[in-house]
Amino acid sequence: MAKLFKHLMLISMMTISLSHAENRPTPSQEIVDISKIYYASMTYIFSNQKLINATHFEKEELFGDKFINNLKVEYSKKYNTDIFPDKNSRLVKALLEAMVEVMDDNKTLLLDEDITFKGFIPAVFAFQISEKYAKKGLGVRLKFTNERQRIRNKFNSPDSWETNAIKLIKEFKLKEYYVDNGKYKDVRAQRLMIPVNMSQMCLTCHGTPKDNPINFNKPIKDWTSIDKTGFTMENWLLSDFGGAISVTLFKLEELGESY
Amino acid sequence: MLKIGIVEYPPHLTVINKEVKGPSLAYIKQMFSNHYSKVEFIYLPTKRAVIELNKGRIDLLFPLPKTKEVSNYLTPPLFHSVPGLCFKKENFIPLLSAIERFNELSVAIPAGTKIPSSLLESTATIKIIEGKDIINRGISLLLRNRFTALYHPSPIQIYHYNNPLSKEIACSYFHGYSEGVYVGVSPFIKIKNRKKIDKIYADFMHNQRYDYYFAQYNILSDE
Numbered sequence: 001m002a003k004l005f006k007h008l009m010l011i012s013m014m015t016i017s018l019s020h021a022e023n024r025p026t027p028s029q030e031i032v033d034i035s036k037i038y039y040a041s042m043t044y045i046f047s048n049q050k051l052i053n054a055t056h057f058e059k060e061e062l063f064g065d066k067f068i069n070n071l072k073v074e075y076s077k078k079y080n081t082d083i084f085p086d087k088n089s090r091l092v093k094a095l096l097e098a099m100v101e102v103m104d105d106n107k108t109l110l111l112d113e114d115i116t117f118k119g120f121i122p123a124v125f126a127f128q129i130s131e132k133y134a135k136k137g138l139g140v141r142l143k144f145t146n147e148r149q150r151i152r153n154k155f156n157s158p159d160s161w162e163t164n165a166i167k168l169i170k171e172f173k174l175k176e177y178y179v180d181n182g183k184y185k186d187v188r189a190q191r192l193m194i195p196v197n198m199s200q201m202c203l204t205c206h207g208t209p210k211d212n213p214i215n216f217n218k219p220i221k222d223w224t225s226i227d228k229t230g231f232t233m234e235n236w237l238l239s240d241f242g243g244a245i246s247v248t249l250f251k252l253e254e255l256g257e258s259y
Numbered sequence: 260m261l262k263i264g265i266v267e268y269p270p271h272l273t274v275i276n277k278e279v280k281g282p283s284l285a286y287i288k289q290m291f292s293n294h295y296s297k298v299e300f301i302y303l304p305t306k307r308a309v310i311e312l313n314k315g316r317i318d319l320l321f322p323l324p325k326t327k328e329v330s331n332y333l334t335p336p337l338f339h340s341v342p343g344l345c346f347k348k349e350n351f352i353p354l355l356s357a358i359e360r361f362n363e364l365s366v367a368i369p370a371g372t373k374i375p376s377s378l379l380e381s382t383a384t385i386k387i388i389e390g391k392d393i394i395n396r397g398i399s400l401l402l403r404n405r406f407t408a409l410y411h412p413s414p415i416q417i418y419h420y421n422n423p424l425s426k427e428i429a430c431s432y433f434h435g436y437s438e439g440v441y442v443g444v445s446p447f448i449k450i451k452n453r454k455k456i457d458k459i460y461a462d463f464m465h466n467q468r469y470d471y472y473f474a475q476y477n478i479l480s481d482e
Binding site for chain 1: 335339348351352353354356357359360377415418419420425426429431434435437468470471473474475477478
């Protein structure tokens with residue numbers, strides 16, 4: 001009986017999952033491009049922590065056009081394509097500019113000869129991009145978020161749509177969740193969410209004390225569960241949900257928001 | 260003719276050996292120079308500049324965080340300032356959202372400044388400092404270990420690679436608590452001129468936002 005119930009449940013879940021895939025609207029290229037560029041930029045920051053934390057000045061690669069060129073290489077690797085999204089698209093252009101601006105805002109820290117851990121990790125970079133991008137007055141919001149109880153910075157907390165989208169992504173193992181008639185602060189909005197894969201690098205802060213580089217080469221009795229950024233580690237595993245990128249497009253005039 | 264007051268706001272506008280320069284000055288110059296027969300920039304101390312603006316002796320004033328003494332501003336803001344904490348480097352805390360690290364922190368806060376809620380809600384010991392030239396006095400006290408962190412409404416003004424002080428201190432930011440820094444407008448400016456200024460400002464900002472100009476300016480100056 002239990003076996004039959006399990007089978008019925010599985011069939012019902014698969015049906016719901018398929019109906020999700022079949023009935024969902026397709027996101028516009030622009031909204032997909034933004035989410036992919038944002039994800040690729042986080043990966044670039046992720047894989048260049050050594051350069052970021054170095055105490056020398058040879059860091060031209062992190063600024064201006066060189067940063068954008070490196071981002072393009074990362075994008076190409078990540079999505080296995082030679083075609084980078086249209087730089088003349090209003091939203092793409094503004095996003096790339098926001099990235100150059102954020103890197104420049106952090107230049108003093110990045111070039112600091114004495115600070116060996118700058119704290120310029122992907123989540124910090126991503127948040128600063130979100131903040132810059134929101135202030136450009138284009139009717140777009142970009143956020144790296146997670147389930148509310150898994151958020152470290154309250155400004156990254158999911159809203160109700162994002163909470164629901166994460167639930168669906170986890171439940172049906174969706175590669176994306178998109179609505180073209182969603183709401184953002186009570187105005188019409190296109191909303192897209194894509195999951196972010198958990199990686200070993202995430203676990204250096206969010207994993208178990210065993211993953212914490214501070215504990216490497218130390219006896220277990222001396223291990224700390226505080227990560228290098230000062231937060232208590234959450235004991236996440238590689239199989240856990242790594243968070244999600246949320247993109248929202250809306251008409252600024254409908255929101256009546258000044259920027 | 261357009262008379263524009265300017266106040267010191269490093270690294271956007273600096274005064275070194277009586278020479279006033281910086282990306283915000285270059286940007287605003289470019290913005291208005293093609294539209295007025297003469298654009299005059301007048302460097303003033305902040306308090307005096309606000310008085311001159313309110314008396315109509317200057318038409319515009321920048322860079323200016325919102326203040327109750329000035330009622331009109333061009334929108335959107337020219338840029339945003341992000342508050343933060345400055346430390347001697349050995350005490351540096353990179354992520355200010357990690358408030359668990361604030362437990363043994365004593366933070367000096369200049370009197371009258373708005374403080375981010377996350378700092379108020381933390382267990383850090385708060386010390387209010389008062390008097391004249393508070394920021395400079397605060398820095399000097401920080402360097403003498405009188406407290407472990409100094410709250411600054413815009414740390415980029417002091418923690419900047421062009422400032423020798425950045426060899427001794429490092430600052431981190433309360434991201435999420437940014438505030439606009441504006442171009443203030445005189446209440447005596449004529450409606451027709453105001454409309455003209457609004458249009459020039461909006462068009463110029465639309466073509467190139469100051470934030471991006473600032474980043475490019477820094478890259479070019481460093482090369």
